[in-house]
Amino acid sequence: MESTTEKKQSPGPAAKKLEPGPKDIVFRGSFEEVNQFFYENLWSDGLPIVPPTIKKVEEFLKYTDRFPEDGVGIYMPGNLEGTIWKVAVIGVMAGCRPEYMPVLIAIAEAMADPKYRIQDGGSTPGWEATIVLNGKKLIEQLGFNFREAVRRPGNQANTSIGRFYRLFSRNMARLLPGITDKATFGQMFRAVIPEDEETAAKLKWDTLSVQRGFKTGDPAVTLMSIRYEGAPLTTTGATAAEHLDRMAFWIKNIIDVGLWAGVPGVTGGSRSEFYKEFAVMILMSPTISSVLAKNGYSIDDVRKALWEKSKIPAREWDARMASYDASPKKKTACDLVKLKRLPPEFCQSQDPDRLLPVYYSPEQLMVVVTGDPARNRSLFMVNNQEQGFPVTRKIHLPANWDRLMEGKR
Amino acid sequence: MGLRNGLLFIFLLTMVAYLFIPISAPAKEAIQEWELVNPEGTVVVKPIKMNPHPKSLEGKTVALRWNGKQNGNHFLDKVAELLKEKVKNIKIVKIYELEPWTNITAGPPYMTPEEGRKVAPKIAGYKPDIVLAAQAD
Numbered sequence: 001m002e003s004t005t006e007k008k009q010s011p012g013p014a015a016k017k018l019e020p021g022p023k024d025i026v027f028r029g030s031f032e033e034v035n036q037f038f039y040e041n042l043w044s045d046g047l048p049i050v051p052p053t054i055k056k057v058e059e060f061l062k063y064t065d066r067f068p069e070d071g072v073g074i075y076m077p078g079n080l081e082g083t084i085w086k087v088a089v090i091g092v093m094a095g096c097r098p099e100y101m102p103v104l105i106a107i108a109e110a111m112a113d114p115k116y117r118i119q120d121g122g123s124t125p126g127w128e129a130t131i132v133l134n135g136k137k138l139i140e141q142l143g144f145n146f147r148e149a150v151r152r153p154g155n156q157a158n159t160s161i162g163r164f165y166r167l168f169s170r171n172m173a174r175l176l177p178g179i180t181d182k183a184t185f186g187q188m189f190r191a192v193i194p195e196d197e198e199t200a201a202k203l204k205w206d207t208l209s210v211q212r213g214f215k216t217g218d219p220a221v222t223l224m225s226i227r228y229e230g231a232p233l234t235t236t237g238a239t240a241a242e243h244l245d246r247m248a249f250w251i252k253n254i255i256d257v258g259l260w261a262g263v264p265g266v267t268g269g270s271r272s273e274f275y276k277e278f279a280v281m282i283l284m285s286p287t288i289s290s291v292l293a294k295n296g297y298s299i300d301d302v303r304k305a306l307w308e309k310s311k312i313p314a315r316e317w318d319a320r321m322a323s324y325d326a327s328p329k330k331k332t333a334c335d336l337v338k339l340k341r342l343p344p345e346f347c348q349s350q351d352p353d354r355l356l357p358v359y360y361s362p363e364q365l366m367v368v369v370t371g372d373p374a375r376n377r378s379l380f381m382v383n384n385q386e387q388g389f390p391v392t393r394k395i396h397l398p399a400n401w402d403r404l405m406e407g408k409r
Numbered sequence: 410m411g412l413r414n415g416l417l418f419i420f421l422l423t424m425v426a427y428l429f430i431p432i433s434a435p436a437k438e439a440i441q442e443w444e445l446v447n448p449e450g451t452v453v454v455k456p457i458k459m460n461p462h463p464k465s466l467e468g469k470t471v472a473l474r475w476n477g478k479q480n481g482n483h484f485l486d487k488v489a490e491l492l493k494e495k496v497k498n499i500k501i502v503k504i505y506e507l508e509p510w511t512n513i514t515a516g517p518p519y520m521t522p523e524e525g526r527k528v529a530p531k532i533a534g535y536k537p538d539i540v541l542a543a544q545a546d
Contacts, residue, residue, distance in 0.1 A: 027443075080451060
C-alpha cells in the first residue's frame with residue numbers, strides 16, 4: 001500500500017493507455033473511490049465490487065493449473081480477449097471465493113463458444129444466462145445450495161458466480177445497457193443452479209451433464225439463454241400421466257414455434273433453416289422426479305412423453321409461426337417444408353388438425369432435478385432463438401485440488 | 410494545615426488539572442487504500458484503417474448493403490433515390506438486389522463464418538468508392 005499523501009487518482013483511465021498490462025495498477029484509492037472509479041469506467045454493475053488487488057487475484061490463480069496469460073476466448077461485440085488472469089480479476093470483483101476459480105474458467109470458456117453467441121447478449125428480448133452446475137463432489141466442496149430457494153440470492157457460491165457471469169459480459173463482451181445492450185427490458189443476473197445429484201443417482205436419472213454427453217460425476221457447467229420462463233407449475237397425483245399431462249399442457253401453451261422454426265420475414269432469403277439446437281429446460285423438484293421414476297420413467301421416457309403430449313394442431317402451429325413472419329404472405333409449416341426450412345415430417349398432409357411438435361425433437365428438452373425436495377413443482381425455461389444455445393464445458397480441477405480444499409469447509 | 414485539609418487540597422488540585430486536560434477525540438478510522446488492476450478484456454484485433462471519406466460523391470460508385478432485417482431494404486431504396494436526385498453522375502449498386510445471399514446476418518444457421526467471410530470480397534468486387542450498410546432491426 002502506498003501512503004494516502006500520494007496521488008489518489010488513476011494513473012490515467014485505461015482508454016488513455018490502450019493496453020495496461022495485467023499487473024498494471026489502474027487505480028489507487030479508498031473503497032468508495034475505487035467503486036466510483038469502476039462504476040464510471042463501466043466496469044462494475046452498480047453494486048459495490050470487491051477491489052481486485054494483485055494479491056487477491058493471485059489467490060484465485062492458486063486454484064488452477066493454467067497460466068495467467070492463457071486465453072479463454074474472444075468476446076464480441078467488445079472484441080476483447082479474456083485470459084485466466086481476467087477471469088480471476090472479475091471473480092474477485094463479483095465476490096467469489098478463490099476456490100470457485102475452476103467453475104469461473106469453465107463459464108468463461110462456455111461464453112466464448114460460437115454456438116453461445118455472446119455477441120447477441122444485448123439483443124431485444126434481453127435474455128439472461130441460466131447456469132447449471134454438475135459434479136456432486138464439487139457442488140458439496142464449494143457449498144452450493146441445490147435445495148430450497150435454489151435460485152434465490154443468499155448463498156455465496158450460487159449468487160456470486162451468477163454475478164460473475166454478468167460482470168464478465170460487461171468487461172469482455174462489453175455488453176453495456178443503452179450502448180451495446182439494447183434489451184427491451186432485460187433481466188437480472190441469475191444465481192447458479194446446481195443439480196441435486198444425490199436424488200438423480202437414487203432415481204437412476206441422467207444428470208444434465210450426462211444428457212449433454214459427459215460422464216456421470218464429471219464436474220461440468222451448462223449455460224443456456226433464457227428468453228422467458230413459465231410459472232412454478234404444481235402437479236399432483238401418484239401416476240406419471242397426471243404430472244406429464246399437466247406439464248405438456250403448459251409446454252404447448254408457452255412455446256412460440258417461431259423461436260426455432262426459422263424466421264423467414266427476418267432473413268429475407270432462402271437459407272434459413274430451423275434451429276436444431278433450440279432447447280427447453282425443465283427444473284423438476286425431487287418429489288416430482290421421484291413419482292415419475294417410481295412409475296418407471298427414465299429421463300428419455302420423460303422427454304419423449306412431453307414432446308409427444310405437447311404437440312399442437314397444425315392450424316395453431318401455423319398461427320404461431322405467422323406472428324413471427326414479417327413477410328406479406330405468411331408461411332405455413334408446409335410452406336417451410338417446401339422451402340427446405342423444415343424437414344418433410346412437418347407436412348405429411350394438409351390436414352389442419354394434424355399434430356405438430358412445439359419443439360423439434362425430444363432431445364431438445366433438458367431435465368434438471370433440483371429445488372425443495374418437499375415440493376411438487378416444475379419450471380420451464382425457454383431458449384432465445386439461436387442466441388445462447390446450450391453449451392456445456394467440463395470443469396478442470398488442478399492436480400492438487402483435494403489438498404487445496406482440505407479444511408475449507 | 411492538617412492531614413484532612415492537605416487531602417482536600419490535593420483532591421481540588423486534581424479536579425482543576427482535569428479541566429485542563431483536552432478531551433481526546435475518538436480515534437479516526439484509518440482509510441484503507443487499494444491498488445487495483447484492470448478488469449477489462451485485452452484488445453486483440455487492431456482497428457481497421459478506414460479510407461478517407463471522399464469530398465464529393467460526384468461520379469462515385471456507392472454500394473448499398475442490407476443485413477436482411479425488416480425494412481432496411483426500404484431505407485436503402487430511399488437512400489438510393491435521394492442520392493440519385495442530389496448527386497451528379499453517381500452510380501448506385503444495390504448489393505441486396507444483385508447478391509441477395511448477402512442479405513443475411515452473420516452466424517449459424519443463417520450464414521456460416523466461411524460464407525460470412527465471402528461477403529466483403531463480393532462487395533469489393535463491384536469496386537465501390539463507398540459502402541453504405543443498413544443495420545435495420
